[in-house]
Amino acid sequence: MRITIFHNSNPQSLHITADLSQKLKQNGFSVVEKNPDIVITVGGDGTLLSAFHHYADALDHIRFVGVHTGHLGFYTDWRDYELDELVDSLRHDNRTQVTYPLLDVSVQYVGAAQATHYLALNEATLKCISATLVADIYIHDELFESFRGDGLCISTPTGSTAYNKSIGGAVLHPSLEAIQLAEIASINNRVFRTLSAPIVISPNEWIDIYPEAKAAEYLMTVDRAVPKRRPIKSIRYRIADQRIAFAGNRHMHFWNRVEDAFIGEKQQP
Structure with missing residues:
Protein backbone atom coordinates (compact mmCIF):
# COMPACT_ATOMS: atom_id res chain seq x y z
CA MET A 1 0.00 0.00 0.00
CA THR A 96 -13.86 -0.52 2.84
CA GLN A 97 -14.74 3.11 2.30
CA VAL A 98 -17.35 5.76 2.99
CA THR A 99 -18.07 8.19 0.15
CA TYR A 100 -19.62 11.65 0.17
CA PRO A 101 -21.16 13.78 -2.62
CA LEU A 102 -19.25 16.71 -4.09
CA LEU A 103 -20.33 19.94 -5.77
CA ASP A 104 -19.59 20.62 -9.43
CA VAL A 105 -19.31 24.35 -10.21
CA SER A 106 -19.40 25.27 -13.90
CA VAL A 107 -18.65 28.95 -14.58
CA GLN A 108 -19.30 30.57 -17.93
CA TYR A 109 -17.07 33.63 -18.03
CA VAL A 110 -17.91 36.50 -20.37
CA GLY A 111 -16.10 36.04 -23.68
CA ALA A 112 -14.95 32.47 -22.95
CA ALA A 113 -15.71 29.75 -25.47
CA GLN A 114 -16.11 27.03 -22.82
CA ALA A 115 -17.15 26.86 -19.19
CA THR A 116 -14.54 26.45 -16.43
CA HIS A 117 -15.18 23.66 -13.92
CA TYR A 118 -14.37 23.64 -10.22
CA LEU A 119 -14.97 20.95 -7.59
CA ALA A 120 -15.99 21.70 -3.99
CA LEU A 121 -16.05 19.47 -0.92
CA ASN A 122 -17.86 22.00 1.31
CA GLU A 123 -19.41 24.88 -0.59
CA ALA A 124 -19.16 27.59 -3.23
CA THR A 125 -20.30 31.17 -2.73
CA LEU A 126 -20.98 34.20 -4.88
CA LYS A 127 -20.92 37.73 -3.47
CA CYS A 128 -20.69 41.26 -4.78
CA ILE A 129 -17.87 43.20 -3.15
CA SER A 130 -18.92 46.83 -3.31
CA ALA A 131 -22.69 46.62 -3.81
CA THR A 132 -25.75 44.41 -3.47
CA LEU A 133 -25.60 41.17 -5.41
CA VAL A 134 -28.39 41.12 -7.99
CA ALA A 135 -28.94 37.79 -9.73
CA ASP A 136 -31.63 35.60 -11.26
CA ILE A 137 -31.78 32.08 -9.86
CA TYR A 138 -33.00 29.23 -12.06
CA ILE A 139 -33.75 25.71 -10.84
CA HIS A 140 -33.91 23.01 -13.52
CA ASP A 141 -33.96 25.73 -16.20
CA GLU A 142 -36.99 27.47 -14.66
CA LEU A 143 -36.73 30.95 -13.12
CA PHE A 144 -37.22 30.57 -9.36
CA GLU A 145 -36.47 34.02 -7.97
CA SER A 146 -34.64 37.28 -8.55
CA PHE A 147 -32.20 37.69 -5.69
CA ARG A 148 -30.93 40.83 -4.02
CA GLY A 149 -28.68 40.64 -0.99
CA ASP A 150 -25.14 40.03 0.20
CA GLY A 151 -24.65 36.72 -1.58
CA LEU A 152 -25.50 33.08 -2.15
CA CYS A 153 -24.02 29.86 -0.76
CA ILE A 154 -24.39 26.46 -2.41
CA SER A 155 -23.21 23.56 -0.24
CA THR A 156 -22.80 19.79 -0.19
CA PRO A 157 -24.32 17.68 2.61
CA THR A 158 -20.97 17.51 4.43
CA GLY A 159 -20.47 21.21 3.77
CA SER A 160 -23.89 21.91 5.25
CA THR A 161 -22.23 21.96 8.68
CA ALA A 162 -19.74 24.64 7.63
CA TYR A 163 -20.50 28.17 6.31
CA ASN A 164 -23.99 27.06 5.29
CA LYS A 165 -24.92 26.36 8.92
CA SER A 166 -23.63 29.74 10.07
CA ILE A 167 -26.01 31.56 7.70
CA GLY A 168 -29.06 29.55 8.73
CA GLY A 169 -28.89 26.60 6.35
CA ALA A 170 -30.05 23.12 7.29
CA VAL A 171 -27.70 20.28 8.24
CA LEU A 172 -28.02 17.44 5.69
CA HIS A 173 -26.94 13.84 6.12
CA PRO A 174 -24.27 13.00 3.48
CA SER A 175 -26.20 9.93 2.33
CA LEU A 176 -28.57 12.38 0.65
CA GLU A 177 -27.62 13.04 -2.98
CA ALA A 178 -28.46 16.70 -2.72
CA ILE A 179 -27.07 20.21 -2.74
CA GLN A 180 -28.38 23.17 -0.78
CA LEU A 181 -28.85 26.84 -1.66
CA ALA A 182 -28.82 29.34 1.21
CA GLU A 183 -29.27 33.09 0.89
CA ILE A 184 -26.88 35.49 2.61
CA ALA A 185 -28.72 38.52 4.00
CA SER A 186 -31.37 38.73 1.29
CA ILE A 187 -33.38 41.93 0.83
CA ASN A 188 -37.11 41.44 1.30
CA ASN A 189 -39.63 44.30 1.18
CA ARG A 190 -42.67 45.42 -0.85
CA VAL A 191 -40.55 45.58 -4.01
CA PHE A 192 -38.08 42.70 -3.73
CA ARG A 193 -39.08 39.24 -2.54
CA THR A 194 -37.16 35.95 -2.16
CA LEU A 195 -37.99 32.67 -0.46
CA SER A 196 -35.63 33.57 2.43
CA ALA A 197 -35.21 29.91 3.37
CA PRO A 198 -32.69 27.20 2.49
CA ILE A 199 -33.52 25.19 -0.63
CA VAL A 200 -32.51 21.53 -1.02
CA ILE A 201 -32.04 20.42 -4.63
CA SER A 202 -32.64 16.82 -5.74
CA PRO A 203 -29.95 14.84 -7.63
CA ASN A 204 -31.64 15.22 -11.02
CA GLU A 205 -31.84 19.02 -10.78
CA TRP A 206 -29.35 21.86 -10.95
CA ILE A 207 -29.07 25.54 -10.05
CA ASP A 208 -28.14 28.30 -12.51
CA ILE A 209 -27.23 31.78 -11.31
CA TYR A 210 -27.17 34.72 -13.73
CA PRO A 211 -25.64 37.76 -11.99
CA GLU A 212 -26.56 41.23 -13.18
CA ALA A 213 -24.29 42.13 -16.09
CA LYS A 214 -23.50 45.68 -14.98
CA ALA A 215 -22.11 44.63 -11.59
CA ALA A 216 -18.32 44.86 -11.77
CA GLU A 217 -16.92 43.21 -8.65
CA TYR A 218 -17.96 39.61 -8.04
CA LEU A 219 -16.23 37.48 -5.43
CA MET A 220 -16.59 33.76 -6.07
CA THR A 221 -15.21 31.15 -3.68
CA VAL A 222 -14.84 27.39 -4.04
CA ASP A 223 -14.19 25.98 -0.57
CA ARG A 224 -11.32 28.19 0.63
CA ALA A 225 -10.06 29.06 -2.87
CA VAL A 226 -10.84 32.36 -4.60
CA PRO A 227 -10.56 32.00 -8.40
CA LYS A 228 -9.21 34.95 -10.33
CA ARG A 229 -11.89 37.59 -10.76
CA ARG A 230 -13.35 37.72 -14.25
CA PRO A 231 -16.74 38.94 -15.53
CA ILE A 232 -19.24 36.12 -14.99
CA LYS A 233 -22.09 35.35 -17.37
CA SER A 234 -23.57 32.42 -15.45
CA ILE A 235 -22.75 29.68 -12.94
CA ARG A 236 -24.25 26.19 -12.85
CA TYR A 237 -24.18 24.11 -9.66
CA ARG A 238 -24.97 20.39 -9.59
CA ILE A 239 -23.95 17.18 -7.83
CA ALA A 240 -20.58 16.13 -9.22
CA ASP A 241 -19.93 12.80 -10.89
CA GLN A 242 -16.93 12.33 -8.57
CA ARG A 243 -17.15 11.52 -4.87
CA ILE A 244 -14.63 11.73 -2.05
CA ALA A 245 -13.79 8.44 -0.30
CA PHE A 246 -12.66 7.97 3.30
CA ALA A 247 -11.12 4.74 4.54
CA GLY A 248 -13.96 2.98 6.34
CA ASN A 249 -11.98 1.12 9.00
CA ARG A 250 -13.08 3.68 11.56
CA HIS A 251 -15.32 6.39 10.17
CA MET A 252 -17.51 8.13 12.73
CA HIS A 253 -21.28 8.07 12.23
CA PHE A 254 -22.40 11.41 10.79
CA TRP A 255 -24.75 12.43 13.59
CA ASN A 256 -22.17 11.44 16.20
CA ARG A 257 -19.74 13.69 14.33
CA VAL A 258 -22.23 16.57 14.35
CA GLU A 259 -22.93 16.06 18.04
CA ASP A 260 -19.24 15.95 18.89
CA ALA A 261 -18.46 19.05 16.82
CA PHE A 262 -21.30 21.34 17.90
CA ILE A 263 -22.84 20.04 21.12
CA GLY A 264 -19.98 18.33 22.93
CA GLU A 265 -20.29 16.33 26.10
CA LYS A 266 -23.86 16.13 27.35
CA GLN A 267 -24.74 16.07 31.01
CA GLN A 268 -26.66 12.98 32.07
CA PRO A 269 -30.03 13.67 33.78
Whole structure:
Protein backbone atom coordinates (compact mmCIF):
# COMPACT_ATOMS: atom_id res chain seq x y z
CA MET A 1 0.00 0.00 0.00
CA ARG A 2 1.31 3.43 -1.02
CA ILE A 3 0.63 6.16 1.54
CA THR A 4 1.17 9.90 1.39
CA ILE A 5 1.15 12.04 4.55
CA PHE A 6 -0.25 15.51 3.83
CA HIS A 7 0.30 17.92 6.71
CA ASN A 8 0.17 21.55 7.71
CA SER A 9 3.14 23.53 9.08
CA ASN A 10 2.04 23.47 12.72
CA PRO A 11 4.93 22.20 14.93
CA GLN A 12 2.67 19.56 16.47
CA SER A 13 1.62 18.35 13.02
CA LEU A 14 5.26 18.18 11.88
CA HIS A 15 6.15 16.12 14.94
CA ILE A 16 3.22 13.75 14.40
CA THR A 17 4.05 13.44 10.70
CA ALA A 18 7.62 12.35 11.43
CA ASP A 19 6.46 9.84 14.04
CA LEU A 20 3.72 8.45 11.79
CA SER A 21 6.06 8.15 8.82
CA GLN A 22 8.50 6.10 10.88
CA LYS A 23 5.77 3.79 12.20
CA LEU A 24 4.39 3.22 8.69
CA LYS A 25 7.80 2.31 7.28
CA GLN A 26 8.50 -0.04 10.19
CA ASN A 27 5.28 -1.86 9.31
CA GLY A 28 6.16 -2.31 5.66
CA PHE A 29 4.19 0.55 4.08
CA SER A 30 5.57 2.67 1.25
CA VAL A 31 5.52 6.33 2.26
CA VAL A 32 5.45 8.21 -1.06
CA GLU A 33 4.89 11.70 -2.44
CA LYS A 34 3.15 10.70 -5.69
CA ASN A 35 0.44 8.25 -6.78
CA PRO A 36 -0.75 7.18 -3.32
CA ASP A 37 -3.51 4.70 -2.51
CA ILE A 38 -4.27 6.46 0.76
CA VAL A 39 -3.69 10.08 1.77
CA ILE A 40 -3.35 10.64 5.51
CA THR A 41 -3.85 14.27 6.49
CA VAL A 42 -2.29 15.55 9.70
CA GLY A 43 -3.84 18.78 10.98
CA GLY A 44 -7.50 19.77 10.86
CA ASP A 45 -10.33 20.19 8.39
CA GLY A 46 -8.42 22.90 6.52
CA THR A 47 -5.57 20.48 5.90
CA LEU A 48 -7.97 17.86 4.59
CA LEU A 49 -9.61 20.43 2.31
CA SER A 50 -6.18 21.32 0.91
CA ALA A 51 -5.36 17.64 0.37
CA PHE A 52 -8.70 17.09 -1.36
CA HIS A 53 -8.02 19.84 -3.89
CA HIS A 54 -4.42 18.71 -4.36
CA TYR A 55 -5.59 15.21 -5.32
CA ALA A 56 -8.89 16.18 -6.99
CA ASP A 57 -7.79 14.57 -10.26
CA ALA A 58 -7.23 11.19 -8.59
CA LEU A 59 -10.38 10.79 -6.48
CA ASP A 60 -11.34 7.58 -8.28
CA HIS A 61 -8.55 5.60 -6.61
CA ILE A 62 -7.58 7.52 -3.45
CA ARG A 63 -9.03 7.14 0.04
CA PHE A 64 -8.47 9.77 2.74
CA VAL A 65 -7.73 9.36 6.44
CA GLY A 66 -7.66 12.35 8.79
CA VAL A 67 -5.48 12.70 11.90
CA HIS A 68 -6.62 15.58 14.10
CA THR A 69 -4.10 17.91 15.76
CA GLY A 70 -6.16 21.12 15.88
CA HIS A 71 -9.18 22.49 17.72
CA LEU A 72 -12.05 21.01 15.68
CA GLY A 73 -11.77 18.18 13.19
CA PHE A 74 -15.08 17.43 11.49
CA TYR A 75 -13.51 15.25 8.80
CA THR A 76 -10.80 13.67 10.95
CA ASP A 77 -11.38 10.29 12.60
CA TRP A 78 -8.10 9.79 14.46
CA ARG A 79 -6.40 11.75 17.22
CA ASP A 80 -2.67 12.46 17.30
CA TYR A 81 -2.17 10.06 20.23
CA GLU A 82 -3.69 7.11 18.30
CA LEU A 83 -0.96 6.53 15.72
CA ASP A 84 -0.30 2.91 16.71
CA GLU A 85 -4.00 2.11 16.40
CA LEU A 86 -4.15 3.88 13.03
CA VAL A 87 -1.19 1.91 11.64
CA ASP A 88 -2.69 -1.33 12.94
CA SER A 89 -6.00 -0.55 11.22
CA LEU A 90 -4.15 0.01 7.94
CA ARG A 91 -2.37 -3.33 8.37
CA HIS A 92 -5.80 -4.98 8.51
CA ASP A 93 -7.33 -2.79 5.82
CA ASN A 94 -10.09 -4.49 3.83
CA ARG A 95 -10.58 -1.68 1.30
CA THR A 96 -13.86 -0.52 2.84
CA GLN A 97 -14.74 3.11 2.30
CA VAL A 98 -17.35 5.76 2.99
CA THR A 99 -18.07 8.19 0.15
CA TYR A 100 -19.62 11.65 0.17
CA PRO A 101 -21.16 13.78 -2.62
CA LEU A 102 -19.25 16.71 -4.09
CA LEU A 103 -20.33 19.94 -5.77
CA ASP A 104 -19.59 20.62 -9.43
CA VAL A 105 -19.31 24.35 -10.21
CA SER A 106 -19.40 25.27 -13.90
CA VAL A 107 -18.65 28.95 -14.58
CA GLN A 108 -19.30 30.57 -17.93
CA TYR A 109 -17.07 33.63 -18.03
CA VAL A 110 -17.91 36.50 -20.37
CA GLY A 111 -16.10 36.04 -23.68
CA ALA A 112 -14.95 32.47 -22.95
CA ALA A 113 -15.71 29.75 -25.47
CA GLN A 114 -16.11 27.03 -22.82
CA ALA A 115 -17.15 26.86 -19.19
CA THR A 116 -14.54 26.45 -16.43
CA HIS A 117 -15.18 23.66 -13.92
CA TYR A 118 -14.37 23.64 -10.22
CA LEU A 119 -14.97 20.95 -7.59
CA ALA A 120 -15.99 21.70 -3.99
CA LEU A 121 -16.05 19.47 -0.92
CA ASN A 122 -17.86 22.00 1.31
CA GLU A 123 -19.41 24.88 -0.59
CA ALA A 124 -19.16 27.59 -3.23
CA THR A 125 -20.30 31.17 -2.73
CA LEU A 126 -20.98 34.20 -4.88
CA LYS A 127 -20.92 37.73 -3.47
CA CYS A 128 -20.69 41.26 -4.78
CA ILE A 129 -17.87 43.20 -3.15
CA SER A 130 -18.92 46.83 -3.31
CA ALA A 131 -22.69 46.62 -3.81
CA THR A 132 -25.75 44.41 -3.47
CA LEU A 133 -25.60 41.17 -5.41
CA VAL A 134 -28.39 41.12 -7.99
CA ALA A 135 -28.94 37.79 -9.73
CA ASP A 136 -31.63 35.60 -11.26
CA ILE A 137 -31.78 32.08 -9.86
CA TYR A 138 -33.00 29.23 -12.06
CA ILE A 139 -33.75 25.71 -10.84
CA HIS A 140 -33.91 23.01 -13.52
CA ASP A 141 -33.96 25.73 -16.20
CA GLU A 142 -36.99 27.47 -14.66
CA LEU A 143 -36.73 30.95 -13.12
CA PHE A 144 -37.22 30.57 -9.36
CA GLU A 145 -36.47 34.02 -7.97
CA SER A 146 -34.64 37.28 -8.55
CA PHE A 147 -32.20 37.69 -5.69
CA ARG A 148 -30.93 40.83 -4.02
CA GLY A 149 -28.68 40.64 -0.99
CA ASP A 150 -25.14 40.03 0.20
CA GLY A 151 -24.65 36.72 -1.58
CA LEU A 152 -25.50 33.08 -2.15
CA CYS A 153 -24.02 29.86 -0.76
CA ILE A 154 -24.39 26.46 -2.41
CA SER A 155 -23.21 23.56 -0.24
CA THR A 156 -22.80 19.79 -0.19
CA PRO A 157 -24.32 17.68 2.61
CA THR A 158 -20.97 17.51 4.43
CA GLY A 159 -20.47 21.21 3.77
CA SER A 160 -23.89 21.91 5.25
CA THR A 161 -22.23 21.96 8.68
CA ALA A 162 -19.74 24.64 7.63
CA TYR A 163 -20.50 28.17 6.31
CA ASN A 164 -23.99 27.06 5.29
CA LYS A 165 -24.92 26.36 8.92
CA SER A 166 -23.63 29.74 10.07
CA ILE A 167 -26.01 31.56 7.70
CA GLY A 168 -29.06 29.55 8.73
CA GLY A 169 -28.89 26.60 6.35
CA ALA A 170 -30.05 23.12 7.29
CA VAL A 171 -27.70 20.28 8.24
CA LEU A 172 -28.02 17.44 5.69
CA HIS A 173 -26.94 13.84 6.12
CA PRO A 174 -24.27 13.00 3.48
CA SER A 175 -26.20 9.93 2.33
CA LEU A 176 -28.57 12.38 0.65
CA GLU A 177 -27.62 13.04 -2.98
CA ALA A 178 -28.46 16.70 -2.72
CA ILE A 179 -27.07 20.21 -2.74
CA GLN A 180 -28.38 23.17 -0.78
CA LEU A 181 -28.85 26.84 -1.66
CA ALA A 182 -28.82 29.34 1.21
CA GLU A 183 -29.27 33.09 0.89
CA ILE A 184 -26.88 35.49 2.61
CA ALA A 185 -28.72 38.52 4.00
CA SER A 186 -31.37 38.73 1.29
CA ILE A 187 -33.38 41.93 0.83
CA ASN A 188 -37.11 41.44 1.30
CA ASN A 189 -39.63 44.30 1.18
CA ARG A 190 -42.67 45.42 -0.85
CA VAL A 191 -40.55 45.58 -4.01
CA PHE A 192 -38.08 42.70 -3.73
CA ARG A 193 -39.08 39.24 -2.54
CA THR A 194 -37.16 35.95 -2.16
CA LEU A 195 -37.99 32.67 -0.46
CA SER A 196 -35.63 33.57 2.43
CA ALA A 197 -35.21 29.91 3.37
CA PRO A 198 -32.69 27.20 2.49
CA ILE A 199 -33.52 25.19 -0.63
CA VAL A 200 -32.51 21.53 -1.02
CA ILE A 201 -32.04 20.42 -4.63
CA SER A 202 -32.64 16.82 -5.74
CA PRO A 203 -29.95 14.84 -7.63
CA ASN A 204 -31.64 15.22 -11.02
CA GLU A 205 -31.84 19.02 -10.78
CA TRP A 206 -29.35 21.86 -10.95
CA ILE A 207 -29.07 25.54 -10.05
CA ASP A 208 -28.14 28.30 -12.51
CA ILE A 209 -27.23 31.78 -11.31
CA TYR A 210 -27.17 34.72 -13.73
CA PRO A 211 -25.64 37.76 -11.99
CA GLU A 212 -26.56 41.23 -13.18
CA ALA A 213 -24.29 42.13 -16.09
CA LYS A 214 -23.50 45.68 -14.98
CA ALA A 215 -22.11 44.63 -11.59
CA ALA A 216 -18.32 44.86 -11.77
CA GLU A 217 -16.92 43.21 -8.65
CA TYR A 218 -17.96 39.61 -8.04
CA LEU A 219 -16.23 37.48 -5.43
CA MET A 220 -16.59 33.76 -6.07
CA THR A 221 -15.21 31.15 -3.68
CA VAL A 222 -14.84 27.39 -4.04
CA ASP A 223 -14.19 25.98 -0.57
CA ARG A 224 -11.32 28.19 0.63
CA ALA A 225 -10.06 29.06 -2.87
CA VAL A 226 -10.84 32.36 -4.60
CA PRO A 227 -10.56 32.00 -8.40
CA LYS A 228 -9.21 34.95 -10.33
CA ARG A 229 -11.89 37.59 -10.76
CA ARG A 230 -13.35 37.72 -14.25
CA PRO A 231 -16.74 38.94 -15.53
CA ILE A 232 -19.24 36.12 -14.99
CA LYS A 233 -22.09 35.35 -17.37
CA SER A 234 -23.57 32.42 -15.45
CA ILE A 235 -22.75 29.68 -12.94
CA ARG A 236 -24.25 26.19 -12.85
CA TYR A 237 -24.18 24.11 -9.66
CA ARG A 238 -24.97 20.39 -9.59
CA ILE A 239 -23.95 17.18 -7.83
CA ALA A 240 -20.58 16.13 -9.22
CA ASP A 241 -19.93 12.80 -10.89
CA GLN A 242 -16.93 12.33 -8.57
CA ARG A 243 -17.15 11.52 -4.87
CA ILE A 244 -14.63 11.73 -2.05
CA ALA A 245 -13.79 8.44 -0.30
CA PHE A 246 -12.66 7.97 3.30
CA ALA A 247 -11.12 4.74 4.54
CA GLY A 248 -13.96 2.98 6.34
CA ASN A 249 -11.98 1.12 9.00
CA ARG A 250 -13.08 3.68 11.56
CA HIS A 251 -15.32 6.39 10.17
CA MET A 252 -17.51 8.13 12.73
CA HIS A 253 -21.28 8.07 12.23
CA PHE A 254 -22.40 11.41 10.79
CA TRP A 255 -24.75 12.43 13.59
CA ASN A 256 -22.17 11.44 16.20
CA ARG A 257 -19.74 13.69 14.33
CA VAL A 258 -22.23 16.57 14.35
CA GLU A 259 -22.93 16.06 18.04
CA ASP A 260 -19.24 15.95 18.89
CA ALA A 261 -18.46 19.05 16.82
CA PHE A 262 -21.30 21.34 17.90
CA ILE A 263 -22.84 20.04 21.12
CA GLY A 264 -19.98 18.33 22.93
CA GLU A 265 -20.29 16.33 26.10
CA LYS A 266 -23.86 16.13 27.35
CA GLN A 267 -24.74 16.07 31.01
CA GLN A 268 -26.66 12.98 32.07
CA PRO A 269 -30.03 13.67 33.78
